[in-house]
Amino acid sequence: MDFFKRKEPAAPAPAVQTSNAGHTQFASSTPVKFNSVEFRDGVQSLLATRVTTEDMIPLLKRMDAVGYDSMEMWGGATFDVCIRYLNDDPWNRVRTFKHFMKNTPLKMVLRGQNLVGYHAYPDDIVEKFVECAANAGIDVFLIFDALQDLRNCETAFRAVKKMGKKIEGSVQYNLSPFHTTEKFVENALEQQKMGAELIHVEDMAGLMTPPAAYELISALKAALDIPVHLHCHCTGGMAEMCYWEAIRAGVDGLDVCVSSLGMGPGHPPIESFIAGLRGTPRDPKIDLAQFNELNEGFQYLRTRRKEYESRLIGVDVGCLQHQIPGGMLTNMENQLRSMNALDRLPEILREVTRVRADMGYPPLATPSSQMCGAQATSNVMMGERYKTVSKEMRDYCRGMYGCPPGDISPELMKKALGDEKPITCRPADLLEPGWEKAKTEIGDLAHSDEDVLTYALFPNIAVNYLKNRYETKE
Template sequence: MRKGCDTLFWNRKNQIPTGIGAADFAGAGSPLKFNSVEFRDGQQSLIATRMTTEDMIPLLSRMDAVGYDSMEMWGGATFDVAIRFLKEDPWERVRTFKKYVKKTPLKMVLRAQNLVGYKAYPDDIVEKFIEKAAEAGIDIFLIFDALQDLRNCESAFRAVKKAGKKIEGSVQYNISPFHTTEVFVQNALEQEHMGASLMHVEDMAGLMTPNAAYELISALKKALKIPVHLHCHCTGGMAEMAYWEAIRAGVDGLDVCVSSMSMGPAHPPIESFVSALKGTSRDPKIDVGQFKSINKDFIDIRKKYSNFETKLIGVDVGCLEHQIPGGMLSNLESQLFAMKLYDRLPEVLEEVTRVRADMGYPPLATPSSQMCGAQATTNVLTGNRYSMVSKEIKDYCRGMYGMPPGPVDPVLLEKALGEEIPSTKKPADLLEPGFEKAKAESSCLARTEEDILTHALFPNYAPDFFKVKYGL
């Protein structure tokens, strides 16, 4: 036998190597789980969230049969895009999914106190929204706060528990002087104590290196009693390597897209990992053949929405600096393109890096990514940094979004607030109850409690949407 061959044996039946390499996984014997994100973050990253429910329906039964652990299909940008651009009721999308998806739990992404909007909402709005979302068919609430200020998650956690649904906590991975493995682990532990039954690690900008993935997942698995899932975007070209190292570290699940909706600013393809793990202790035992027809239909959908297709094909190593998430990149592209200013995108991305530092290094999850991106765009187009400061940045500096990870730059603070002193209180504690007020404001058009919530979240867009919905 040749030198070295005594450590590797060939399994002819399965045509895969067995032995040391095949067993080199923490958590051996535990099949890897997958969360489908095509209908939410996948399309948000690739086609600016423009896919309609009608286009999704033909795929749902086949996607339900794949064997996913969950299907993320609501929340994020899906809600406001539905009412603003698609003129369809986002609440009906959940009910429609529930008709076709019989086995796979449905998941939504909830921006904690910001829900599916871009600011903090009163506790009564948070509680009612979660109650109605659970009634519509959401089984798992993936709750995150963009600043990782867990005070902003308390009301949402309580409401999900009351509804009897599952809480998935979230750690927003990013790189800054204020974010370390120890900080991420401590934050995750606090969420576990608050009631999370699953922990989600979100690498929204595709920054995570393979070594960082192994280190963080290993630390979380050691510290937590609950399962850990990893979510990476392929923007930086390292997501698949990061996933493999996470598997070695014992990660319980991965967020994936089918291959025709993968890569670029989206997510790694499920087929690659199903194939790579075949015959190992982490084998999910999912049939790759079933993706053929699914991929064909998604290809057709992408062609239909080609006008919204991201231009960022391949790898953008610049994400290691600007740290903008995949979904934000595609929307920023489309906005600049519509303004006939797409050639200024590199300047905007460079300015994002500077603005984020000025803001105290917030993770660029929604809504901090939108705030940072919009302010960076304004700075570039005016040619005078902070000569115009957005209302959202002013509220951020006031403390209306929570506590920034690091100190806000004094120049930005002065430009935004002048002599005003920022608040250190929980943002929701500064808000009056909002449901009855929204009910009164929308009484001429809203017919259900879901309508009232839609108005409460997006009062500028809801009236036009209701007129279309009810044929007024």
């Protein structure tokens, strides 16, 4: 089906009634900006990231014409999935988007010192990765650390500054005894001092309530001199209400998807806010009619990848307890389905809550979400808590991922480390430089610096990926 070749013009969007906006009080009168997340977090949350660059190309020119402030289309799980499952060059994906996106800045999600992987990499690898990503076409680097330990963001911030690109700092929203509005503001202020030009509030698990959104955005706008954007998932059923309260509080931008790739564990639809803001001081003045064919295209994409689609169609208020992000929930469903153990998911989600408390209440962003989810799954499937502890969880307890918000439980520390003491320094300070070592190890199989980086990041799968890539071309 070629869904963009139409002989007849698309039907116009229905007229949207405007009402007297005087009843709504806005803390800002500037138009709301929108950041597109369909091609990164959208497909990660709803389709386990199993979408190729080729799948995306037919949509790009129309997406570029919408009027987005930026497009998040790289980073997160996209890099790993490209080389592990799709045989799809992640670096060429950036160049392909840059070719088609003439008006919209491209954004990537960078996991601080972990880049697009699941552990800390040496500083020289971080610097080289940022350089290559910027040269490929990334304009905005959304940088975060799963534990909000900003020591793990310092090298990435410096590298992005050196390349003259935009730094978007990130606050990982979650619920715990150690996460308060005051702490979030304090962390954001520190990132502003470090050079962030924008602060992104990430509600990755759909936990935020409307009053909390108003309170946090109001506090950040009062404290910061830079714009504030909000990112919510619809898992808990409150994201759209949170966005409206954030708009009232003066938020500068929102992360959205088109409606046919939204909701569930994904994101609020842009069309709802274009319509809802019509005639108000914050009206973005974006044409609704252009989404007719876009929605047809994204619906077709979902149909093509339906075997990976999340089973969460409506709302999961259980996220307020387990706090698992949308993308991880989809992947967990797929993994349990492959093990014929999908019926154990509710039990595992309950165990996630206990394991997260034992870990000192980290935000469940990558990689702490994967560690917590894997440990909870192991605990349930083996019928005994911490019968086995993964290498990643041991390193977490050692402090190799940074400092958690709270204390790690004595039971978990004992199982993971025995009598060993955790480190207190910046984790990357213990790592030897990695660039020259990676170049030597990969040798002639690497045809570019990008190939060397791919190997440095994922040595266990990069060799076969690179062999397949170049043998196919030959």
